[in-house]
Amino acid sequence: MNRKAVRAWITYDWANSGYATTILAAVLPIFYSSVAASTLDATTASSYLGYTHAIGMLCVALLSPVLGAVADLTGSKLSFLRIFTGIGIVATLGFSLVGEGDWLLASTLLVLSTIGFAGGNTFYDAMLPDLVPSGKRETVSAKGYAYGYVGGGILLAVNMLMIQKPQWFGLGNTLEGTRLAFVSVAVWWLVFSLPLLLQGRQRHRSGEGERQDQERQTGSLLFQTAYWKAGFRRIQDTMRQIRRFPQLLKLLLSFWFFNDGINTIILMAAIYGTGIGIGTTDLIAALLITQFIGFPCTLLLGKWAERWGSRRMLMFSLGIYMLIVILGFFMTQAVHFYVLAAMVGLVQGSSQSISRSLFSDLMPASRTGEFFGFVNITGKFSSIFGPFIFGLVGQLTGSSRWGILSLFAFFAIGMLMLWTVDIAKGKADALQANLDKG
Numbered sequence: 001m002n003r004k005a006v007r008a009w010i011t012y013d014w015a016n017s018g019y020a021t022t023i024l025a026a027v028l029p030i031f032y033s034s035v036a037a038s039t040l041d042a043t044t045a046s047s048y049l050g051y052t053h054a055i056g057m058l059c060v061a062l063l064s065p066v067l068g069a070v071a072d073l074t075g076s077k078l079s080f081l082r083i084f085t086g087i088g089i090v091a092t093l094g095f096s097l098v099g100e101g102d103w104l105l106a107s108t109l110l111v112l113s114t115i116g117f118a119g120g121n122t123f124y125d126a127m128l129p130d131l132v133p134s135g136k137r138e139t140v141s142a143k144g145y146a147y148g149y150v151g152g153g154i155l156l157a158v159n160m161l162m163i164q165k166p167q168w169f170g171l172g173n174t175l176e177g178t179r180l181a182f183v184s185v186a187v188w189w190l191v192f193s194l195p196l197l198l199q200g201r202q203r204h205r206s207g208e209g210e211r212q213d214q215e216r217q218t219g220s221l222l223f224q225t226a227y228w229k230a231g232f233r234r235i236q237d238t239m240r241q242i243r244r245f246p247q248l249l250k251l252l253l254s255f256w257f258f259n260d261g262i263n264t265i266i267l268m269a270a271i272y273g274t275g276i277g278i279g280t281t282d283l284i285a286a287l288l289i290t291q292f293i294g295f296p297c298t299l300l301l302g303k304w305a306e307r308w309g310s311r312r313m314l315m316f317s318l319g320i321y322m323l324i325v326i327l328g329f330f331m332t333q334a335v336h337f338y339v340l341a342a343m344v345g346l347v348q349g350s351s352q353s354i355s356r357s358l359f360s361d362l363m364p365a366s367r368t369g370e371f372f373g374f375v376n377i378t379g380k381f382s383s384i385f386g387p388f389i390f391g392l393v394g395q396l397t398g399s400s401r402w403g404i405l406s407l408f409a410f411f412a413i414g415m416l417m418l419w420t421v422d423i424a425k426g427k428a429d430a431l432q433a434n435l436d437k438g
Contacts, residue, residue: 005131006140008195012124013144015192016088017152018185019117022159023092026287028110029270030280031178036098036106042275045103046268046400050391052107053267054384056114061380063115065231067122077130081123082197085189088116093186096179118380124196146295149349153291155188160284174280238374244433247426248362250417252375255355256382258318258414261407262351264386265324265344268404272328273337275400282334286341293345301350305357311423314354315415317347322411329405362426364433386410 022028029049037045070080091113098106132140159181162169166177242249273283305313324343331337363371386407394403 001133002131005196005199008199009124009127009131010140010144010147011192012196013148014151015189016085016117016120017148018155018188019088019092019113020148021152021156021287021291022181022185023095023110023113025266025290026156026270026284027159027163027178027181028095028106029268030274030283031095031098032103032106033271033274034280035100035175035178037101037103039101040103043394043398043400046271046275046403047391047395048103048107049271050264050268050387050394050403052110053114053264053387054391055107056111057380057383057387059111059115060118061377061384063119064122064377064380065235066228067119067231070227077123077127078197081120081127084116084120084123085193085197086116088113088120089186089189091116092182092189095182149291149295151192153288155185156284156288156291159184160281160288163284164281235374235377238371242371242374245362245364245426245429247421247423247429248359248371250421251358251362251426252378254414254417254421255359255375256379256414257410257417258321258351259355259379260382260386261321261325261410261414262348263383264390264407264410265321265404266348267387268390269341269344272400272404273331276331278334278337282337286334286338289338290341290345290348293342294349297346298349298353301347302353305350305354309423310354310358310361311418311421314351314358315418317351317354318411318415318418320347321351322408322415325404325407325411329401358423361423362421362430364430 032049033042033045037048040048067080070076091109094109095106095113098109128140162171162177162181162184163174164177166173166180169177169180171177171180242252270283270287273286274280301313301317320343324340327336328340331340359371359375389406390400390403392403393406394400397403
């Protein structure tokens with residue numbers, strides 16, 4: 001194992017997590033409402049941002065199968081990581097040019113940056129087996145996750161100072177501080193990505209991948225029909241196979257609902273708070289609290305899951321989310337947002353990590369790569385609906401409060417379906433599949 005290359009891989013998570021915290025969660029939603037969509041009323045601005053996230057996730061979902069096929073069938077992972085990272089960085093830099101009323105430009109840049117961020121992560125994740133031998137991947141993956149929490153939190157703290165104390169940076173006002181924050185995310189992403197983009201190594205696939213060297217030089221792989229067919233054919237094959245594991249399928253259906261609710265809260269919390277009158281300082285500070293509470297609480301609830309069972313702790317986490325959306329409906333003061341942000345930090349990481357653990361228990365060990373790829377791709381498709389429903393309900397009712405409350409249904413349905421999963425039976429099915437294959 002090349003330790004230098006592994007460190008570079010881990011550092012990439014530190015690099016792009018600044019986009020997740022500052023752009024997706026904290027600063028851009030507020031900027032979108034107060035500047036880019038300043039010519040719109042608050043509810044319409046929230047709805048338009050929800051629609052934008054839905055469009056971005058739709059684009060990512062449509063691209064994911066072919067990206068996975070390219071990653072698996074060629075040795076071009078690093079090359080495509082560079083391309084998508086570049087798209088994300090350039091689009092992020094473009095936010096600094098958005099002026100008052102430029103909501104369409106802001107939405108376009110958000111779709112492009114989402115494609116760059118999520119597309120890059122496809123190839124970033126796919127590089128792990130090339131860099132780390134089996135048995136050590138869990139540790140290295142966890143380190144990347146931890147570095148992402150810390151890196152994203154540090155940059156968000158710096159960005160908060162830029163916005164709230166612009167004079168410290170030689171700036172005239174908060175708007176200039178916000179624009180500099182966008183630039184800082186792009187620069188942070190670029191600088192800390194360089195170790196991987198310039199020095200990262202990969203193990204090229206044999207067979208077809210090795211025969212594509214000339215085509216890789218042209219950068220035209222995404223436009224080749226063969227890879228689109230291979231990607232979607234893989235989804236069809238996995239759909240047929242997953243039906244043999246009914247408990248896994250029920251868990252997947254549950255995941256589609258509650259994961260969509262979680263993602264929508266992450267994406268829409270800040271603009272929702274802005275719409276009901278909570279100040280920028282309080283919004284960013286609260287989201288910063290979420291970031292730093294998330295890491296230790298993820299570890300703690302993970303330990304509890306080992307003691308009391310994964311499904312029980314996942315049900316607990318989803319119950320907290322249901323309480324969050326109910327309280328969010330009645331939220332009127334900044335202190336309420338702080339409390340809700342802390343509650344999100346308590347369960348955000350644990351709900352995702354415990355879900356991954358449950359999935360791994362119900363999958364045959366010989367097919368985890370295939371099935372996890374299917375979970376990720378279909379999860380991106382399902383993530384379209386939460387932001388869309390949030391925006392639609394807000395527009396139809398004239399209040400984003402009803403938009404946030406609509407997410408209750410996502411968690412309720414997810415919990416009900418999770419309750420029907422027979423964990424013991426699912427583990428037995430997965431074990432039998434391994435025995436049959438052996």
